[in-house]
Amino acid sequence: MNAGETCRSCRLRWEESRVSDYGVSHGACRVDVFAFLQLLARLEARRCLKDIEPRLFLRPVYLIQWRDLYLCVSGKTELLYHLLCRCVLPEAAGGLEVDALFVDTDYSLDMLRLVSILDSRLSSAGLEEAALRSSLSRLLVVHCSSSSQLLLTLHYLETTLNSRPSLALLLIDSISAFYWLDRCEGGASISRQEEKLSKCAELLGRLLRDYKFTIFATCHTIRRSSSGLAASRSSTLEADRPYLCRPWQRLVTHRVLCSRQEAENHTAGGSREEKRQVFGVHCSSSSSRTKASRISPFCVTDAGVQFI
Amino acid sequence: MVGLQEGMCPGLDGGLLRSLLAADVKTVEDLVSSDLEEVAQKCSVSYKALYAIRRVLLAQHTAFPVSGADLYDELLSSTAIISTGNPSLDKLLDSGLYTGEVTELSGGPGSGKSQVCFGVAVHVSHQLKQRVIYIDTTGGLTASRLLEMLQSETSDRDEQMEALQRIHVFRLFDAYSLRDRLSTLRSGGLLQASGGGSVKAVIVDSVSAVISPLLGGKQNEGMSLMIQAALALKTMAKDFGVAVLVTNHVTRGGRGEVQPGLGASWSHIPRSRILLERTDRAPSGCSSTLRSATLIKSSRQPCLIKEELDLQWWSRSERRSSGKRKRDEADS
Numbered sequence: 252m253n254a255g256e257t258c259r260s261c262r263l264r265w266e267e268s269r270v271s272d273y274g275v276s277h278g279a280c281r282v283d284v285f286a287f288l289q290l291l292a293r294l295e296a297r298r299c300l301k302d303i304e305p306r307l308f309l310r311p312v313y314l315i316q317w318r319d320l321y322l323c324v325s326g327k328t329e330l331l332y333h334l335l336c337r338c339v340l341p342e343a344a345g346g347l348e349v350d351a352l353f354v355d356t357d358y359s360l361d362m363l364r365l366v367s368i369l370d371s372r373l374s375s376a377g378l379e380e381a382a383l384r385s386s387l388s389r390l391l392v393v394h395c396s397s398s399s400q401l402l403l404t405l406h407y408l409e410t411t412l413n414s415r416p417s418l419a420l421l422l423i424d425s426i427s428a429f430y431w432l433d434r435c436e437g438g439a440s441i442s443r444q445e446e447k448l449s450k451c452a453e454l455l456g457r458l459l460r461d462y463k464f465t466i467f468a469t470c471h472t473i474r475r476s477s478s479g480l481a482a483s484r485s486s487t488l489e490a491d492r493p494y495l496c497r498p499w500q501r502l503v504t505h506r507v508l509c510s511r512q513e514a515e516n517h518t519a520g521g522s523r524e525e526k527r528q529v530f531g532v533h534c535s536s537s538s539s540r541t542k543a544s545r546i547s548p549f550c551v552t553d554a555g556v557q558f559i
Numbered sequence: 560m561v562g563l564q565e566g567m568c569p570g571l572d573g574g575l576l577r578s579l580l581a582a583d584v585k586t587v588e589d590l591v592s593s594d595l596e597e598v599a600q601k602c603s604v605s606y607k608a609l610y611a612i613r614r615v616l617l618a619q620h621t622a623f624p625v626s627g628a629d630l631y632d633e634l635l636s637s638t639a640i641i642s643t644g645n646p647s648l649d650k651l652l653d654s655g656l657y658t659g660e661v662t663e664l665s666g667g668p669g670s671g672k673s674q675v676c677f678g679v680a681v682h683v684s685h686q687l688k689q690r691v692i693y694i695d696t697t698g699g700l701t702a703s704r705l706l707e708m709l710q711s712e713t714s715d716r717d718e719q720m721e722a723l724q725r726i727h728v729f730r731l732f733d734a735y736s737l738r739d740r741l742s743t744l745r746s747g748g749l750l751q752a753s754g755g756g757s758v759k760a761v762i763v764d765s766v767s768a769v770i771s772p773l774l775g776g777k778q779n780e781g782m783s784l785m786i787q788a789a790l791a792l793k794t795m796a797k798d799f800g801v802a803v804l805v806t807n808h809v810t811r812g813g814r815g816e817v818q819p820g821l822g823a824s825w826s827h828i829p830r831s832r833i834l835l836e837r838t839d840r841a842p843s844g845c846s847s848t849l850r851s852a853t854l855i856k857s858s859r860q861p862c863l864i865k866e867e868l869d870l871q872w873w874s875r876s877e878r879r880s881s882g883k884r885k886r887d888e889a890d891s
Binding site for chain 1: 560561586587588591592617620621622623624625626627628630631634638779780782783785786787790793794796797822823824827828830858859861862863
C-alpha cells in the first residue's frame with residue numbers, strides 16, 4: 252500500500268505518515284498476520300480521519316471473535332492484552348491513544364498483568380508514571396454477572412458511546428461465559444436457550460451500524476480436540492466449530508484462532524538452552540475470498556506478546 | 560431475568576404494570592429492548608413516561624463502568640499474597656496464593672491434593688492467624704489430622720485450639736448443596752460463617768467429586784451447576800478478597816498424557832493450575848512424601864515449570880527453629 256493510494260476495503264486514503272509508522276516495528280508491536288494488519292490499519296486510518304473531520308465518526312465495522320483451541324493455555328489472553336495496550340498507550344510508546352471498554356463476564360481480567368505489560372512498554376519508550384495513569388484512565392471496565400445484565404449493560408453502552416467519542420474499542424471477555432447457564436435456563440427449547448445471546452447480538456449489530464467502532468469478543472472452547480496439538484492445519488480449522496447462536500455467527504466478520512504449538516528450543520544468550528512456549532495465531536475473515544492460511548507464531552515475554 | 564414489579568421505580572404503578580403485562584412486556588429486559596413507541600401505543604401511556612421508567616430501570620440494573628486507574632488502585636490496596644507454607648509450592652505460584660483468584664490443584668488418587676489443602680489451611684490459621692473456610696466434599700478431612708499438623712507447629716495447647724477454631728468446615732456431598740452453600744457464602748454469609756472474623760482462604764476439596772458425576776451425556780444441568788459454582792467462587796474471591804483453592808481429579812488426554820478433569824469449560828475458571836504427580840525417583844517399597852508439581856496455567860510465570868514438593872513439609876517439627884525464615888502475608 253503506497254501513500255496516496257486508496258485502500259479498497261475501507262475506501263480511506265492512506266497518509267504518508269501512517270504508512271511509515273506501519274512499516275516500522277514498534278518493538279513488541281510488530282504484527283504479521285494479514286487481517287490484523289488490515290484491522291490495525293483501519294484503526295490508525297480512522298484516527299487520522301478524525302483529525303481531518305472530527306464530527307464524522309467513521310470507524311471500522313469489525314466484530315472479531317477469538318477462539319482458543321486445545322485447552323486454556325493458548326496465549327489468547329496475552330494477545331488480548333497486547334491489543335488492549337496498543338489501543339490505550341500514548342503515541343510515543345507506540346499506541347493509538349483511544350478509549351477502550353472491557354466487558355468482563357467471568358472475572359478474567361488480570362489487572363496486575365495488564366499494568367505490568369503497560370509499564371514495561373512505557374519504560375522501554377522512556378515515559379514516566381503519569382503516562383501509566385493516563386493510559387489506564389482510557390480503559391473502562393464493566394463487570395457483568397449474568398447474560399441479562401450483559402444485555403442491559405449493552406443497552407446502556409449507547410449512552411457511554413455518546414458521552415465518550417474517543418471510545419473506539421469494545422472488548423468482551425468472554426461472550427461464551429453464560430453459554431451453559433443459558434442453555435440450562437432455556438429448558439428444552441433451543442430458541443429460549445439462545446434468546447439472550449441473540450438479543451445481545453442484534454443489539455451489538457445495531458450499535459455497530461450506528462456508531463461504527465470495533466468489537467473483539469473471546470469465545471472459549473467447550474470441546475477438547477481429540478488429537479491434542481495437531482500439526483495439520485485442516486484439523487485446526489475443523490476443531491473450531493462454532494457453537495454460539497446464529498445471530499452472533501452472522502455478526503462475526505473475522506475469526507482468530509489461537510493455539511499452542513510445540514515448545515521450541517531457544518538459546519538464551521548463553522550456553523543454556525531453554526524451551527520457550529510458542530503460540531500461533533490464525534486469522535480468517537468471512538469477507539475475504541482467500542483464507543489467510545498462515546499461522547503466525549508468537550511467544551509471551553514479560554513485556555507481553557512478541558511475534559516471532 | 561428480573562420481572563417487572565409494582566413500585567420498582569417511580570411511575571410504575573399497578574395500572575401501568577397491568578397494561579405492560581397485557582402487552583407481553585414482563586421483565587426489565589423486555590421493557591429495555593422493546594420499541595417504546597409501540598408499547599406506548601399499545602398500553603396507551605405517554606412515551607415520555609415510559610422513557611423515564613426505562614432510564615431509571617436501566618440505571619438500577621446495569622453494571623457501571625469503572626475506570627482502569629481506579630480499578631488498579633483498588634486492586635493494589637486489596638490484593639494480598641497468602642503463602643501456602645511450603646516454599647517450593649510458593650515458588651511455583653509466584654510467592655503464594657493471590658487473593659481475588661481461583662487456584663486449582665489437580666492430581667490423581669494419592670497424589671497429595673488433600674494433604675496440600677490441609678497444610679494450607681493449617682498454615683493460614685496458625686501462622687497468618689486468619690480464618691479459613693474449608694468445604695469438604697470427599698469426607699477426607701479429619702480434625703485429628705489437622706491437630707497432628709498443628710502439634711508440629713506449636714506445643715501450646717491453647718494456640719492449637721485457637722488455630723483449629725479458625726478453620727470452619729462445611730461437609731457437602733452433592734452438587735446442589737455445593738452451589739447453594741457457595742451462593743449463601745457469596746451473598747454475605749462469609750462473615751456469618753466465620754463468626755465475624757476475616758476470612759482469607761476458601762478451600763474446596765474437591766470440586767470434581769461432586770460435579771463430575773453430573774457431567775456427560777446430553778444433559779445440560781451438570782455443566783450449568785459447574786458454571787454456577789465457578790461463578791460463585793470467583794465472585795466470592797473478588798468481592799471478599801479471599802484466595803480460593805480448589806482440587807480436581809485427572810483424566811487422560813488424546814495422546815495419553817495426564818490432564819486435569821472437568822473438561823474444557825472448567826479449564827478457563829482457575830487463574831493458575833498445578834498438576835501433582837508422584838515422582839519416579841523414590842525407591843520402590845518405601846512410601847515417599849515427595850511429589851512433582853507442574854504449573855500448567857499461570858498468568859505470571861512461564862508454563863510447565865516443575866518443582867519438587869515435600870508433602871511432609873507442613874508436619875516437620877524443625878520448622879519451629881529460629882533459622883527458618885517465616886513467610887508472611889505480603890501486599891502485592
